[in-house]
Amino acid sequence: MIRRLLVANRGEIARRIFATCRTIGIETVAVYSDADAGAPFVSEADYAVHLPGSAPSATYLRGDLIIAAARKTLADAIHPGYGFLAENPDFAESVAEAGLLWVGPPAKVIEVMGDKVEAKALLAEAEVPTLPSWTDPELVDEFPVLVKASTGGGGRGVRVVREPAALGEAVSSARREAFGAFGDGDVFCEKYVEGARHIEVQILADQHGGIVTLGERECSIQRRHQKVIEETPSPVVTPELREHLCSAAIAAAQAVGYVGVGTVEFLLTPAGDFFFLEMSTRLQVEHVVTEIVTGVDLVRMQLVVAEGGKLPMLAPPPLRGHAIEARLCAEDPSTAFLPATGVVHRLDVPGVTGRFGILSAPGIRLDAGVEPGSVIGVHYDSLLAKVVAWAPTRPEAARLLASTLARARIHGIVTNRDLLVRTLRHPAFLAGQTDTGMLDRHPEVLAPLLSSVDAVRLSCLAAALGSAAERRELAPQQPSVPSGWRNxxxxxxxxxxxxxxxxxxxxxxxHRTGALAQWWVRAVDPEELDLAGLGQPGPTNDHPPVAVISASPTLVVLDVIGILLSVHLNRVGSVTYVDSVEGSLALTELPRFPLPGPELADGALTAPLPGAVGRVLVVPGQRVDAGELLMTLEAMKLEHPVHAPAAGVVTELPVSAGAQVDTGTVLAVLTA
Incomplete structure (x- = not known):
């Protein structure tokens, strides 16, 4: 029996595992890096051990330090979570050699299934359908192909290549990204199928030969080959197809002697054929939806199997309704959804009925790795939380999840929330047309929720009224006099x-009565800003008539042509976060007397996000063509290319490989 469990991971998955451990009486140990010293998972563990440094290579990828932490705290088992060392056979073997219990499949199984090329060959012998693949990129003779990391997952080290000329750079980039994320830079190429769905089957296998499947998950909504929205059951999988998929998953598990909780992933073509992609020998991020519709705690099943117990069920349990999960990530829509950093000031998700555990009735489950005050840095992935809706039917689940996310108040960090809501409400999603290319075909889902001109203007007006109300509340004298040096x-x-x-x-x-007589919101040319001046009223004929019902620092109620609109405000420093039923907005109040800032040289290319400079491919004086790759940035386990926006000459190159840069740092200067 496990008495004390060390979780060799961080964030949301560490909290998830701790939650199950508390319910069954297992003590917990956390390991944490410098960057995670104040993270919620650290304080929730019974014991915690510091791993010096912040980079994964110095902390969560150091198996020797993790095993030493287990020995130091007298832990008798290690759970790897997902990512980092979860699918590293050497680490699993080291845990066993140290006399500790490994919560996962045997190291030899991880090794076989971790090599995706070897796994495909093995399962082809077991008559599981597979796609054509090439281990040598020079032998690829048909396009498009998918360049894939041989180990790991999460969409890292994956590139789509549609023409031979782009294959070399795609392979090199995928190798670097895979090595940075998993410590293994091997890649291979696989035939790419247009319009395919990503379907996976959850399996449980004990040490006594028992194997049970828990239905399928649809994971087709993806960006950059990373899952965004997952659900179960799939809207297109029939009972007959489900039986075939589950049979193939069982055959895959039996072929390698699988033990533990795992996922067999398939590609489902528009014609209805399916092919084996890979097997995840760990808990998946999206395991939550399966837990909800089956009522099975998958972390508990992992622990039961690791202790040598039998599975408590002989056949798959019935599926209860429909569950949809949305991954809430720190991503900036204004920079093509690059990972974002910052401090979480508020994370209020309405209507939450459960956290990190099985729901007893339809509702919302929230598995969050952050709390207010959490710092989102550049060292780890961008996942903030998983928000999951459970309802009797798929349309009800989609509606509930979209409404919950739309009403959530998320302040301090930009996220992909609006993308999630628009996707969940899109006719194509509601119709079940969810292949891996859906987001590319429907760019309209990338628009912010707060998109109408009137809604944006009303939010800006509410922010101004709320700020004025706050200043009046804080005024030491004559609070009834309007702010702004005016009497x-x-x-x-x-x-x-x-x-x-x-x-x-x-x-x-x-008016002298205090009623709103006139209002306007107009764009300002930054070169013509006169913040110290009084300003002149803009045109008002395109603004709806508005009456102010009430205005406080946190809530402004407006009457807009006879309709009441409540606008909630949260001011943090100079930033006002505005939330209403129309959408959300962050507004930074500019100072009336701004200090002069540094002027950027013409042609300056700046960093779109904080990170480390990876490769630098140019030198000062070099001529470059439009679109040419100049350098790469590494942040949040991903590699981001920096291309030349136009042809020119590199006249300045103030950064070098390995340099840490912040958003806005000048990376290079190009002269026409």
Whole structure:
């Protein structure tokens, strides 16, 4: 029996495993890096051991340090979570050699299934359908192909190549990214199928020959080959197809002598054929939806099997309704969804009925790795939380999840929340047309929820009214006098915010009665900003008539042509976070007397996100063509290319390989 378990992972999955351990009486041990010292999972463990450093290579990928931490805390078992060392056979073997219990399949099984090329060959012998693949990129003779990392998962080390000329760079880039994420840079090429679905089958196998499947998951909604939304059951898998998929998954497990909780992943073609992709010898991020519809705690099953116990079921349990999971990630829509950093000021998800555990009734489950105050840095992946809806039917689950995410108040960090909501509400998703190319075919889902001109203007007006109310509450004298150095109530109040599309001026004028007489929101040319001036009212004929019902620092209620609109506000420093039923907005109030900032040289290329400079492929004085790769940035386990926006000459190159840079740091200067 396991008495004390060390979790060799971080964030949301560590908290998830701890939750099950608490319910069955197992003590827990966390390991944490410098960057994670204040993370919630650290304080939730019974014991915690510090791993010096922040980079994964110095912390969560150091198996020797993790085993030493287990010995130091007298832990008798190690759970790897997912990612990092979860599918590293050498680490699994080292855990066993140290006399500790490994919560996962045997090392030899991880080794076989971790090599995706060898795994495909083995399962082809077991008559499981597989796609054509090439271990030598030079032998690829048909396109398009998918370049894939031989080990690991999570969409890292994956590239789609549609023409021979692009294959070399794609292979090199995938190798670097795979090595940075998994410590193994081997890749191979596989035939790419257009319009395919990603379907996976959850399996449980004990040490006594028992194998049970828990249905399929649909994981086709993806960006950059990373899953975004997952659900079970799939909207297109019939009972007959489910039986075939589960039979193939069992055959795959039996072919390698699998033991533990695992996932067999398939590609389902538009014609209805399916092919083996790979087998994840660990807990999947999306295991939550399977837990909800089956009522089976998969972490508990892992622990039961690791202790040598038998599976408590002989056949698959019935599926209960429909569950959909959305991955809430720190990503910036304004920079093509590059990972984002910052501090989480607020993470309020309404209607949550459970966290990290089985739900007793339909509702919302939240598995979050962060809390208010958490710092999102550049060292790890961008996943903040998994929000899951469970309902009797798929349309109800989609509606519930979309509404919950839309009403969530997420402040301090930009996220992919609007993309999730628009996808869940899109007719193609609701119709079950969810292949891996759906987001590429429907770019409209990339638009922010708060997109109508009137909704944006009303949010800006509410922010200005709330800020004025806060200043009046804090005023030491004459709180009834309007702010802005004015003692005449009828003179216009103005404030300038930096918004998503640039600076905007918000102005309003009050009657002597305090009622709103006039208001405007207009874009401002940054070169013509006069923040110290009074400003002039903009045109008002395109603004809807508005009456202010009430205004406080946290809530403004407006009457818009007879309809009440409640706007919630949260001011942190100079930033006001605005939430309403229309959508959310972050507005940064610009100072009236701004200090002059550094001027960027013409042609300066700046870092789109914090990270480390990877490869630098140019030198000062070099001529480059438009689109040429200049350098790469490494952040949040991904490699981001920096291309030349136009032809020119590299006149300045202030960074070198390995340098740490912040958002906005000048990387290079190009001269025409």
């Amino acid at each position: 005449v109530p009828t003179v216009a109040q103005t404030v300038v915010y930096e918004g998503p599309a640039g600076p905007v001026e918000v102005g309003y004028r009050l």
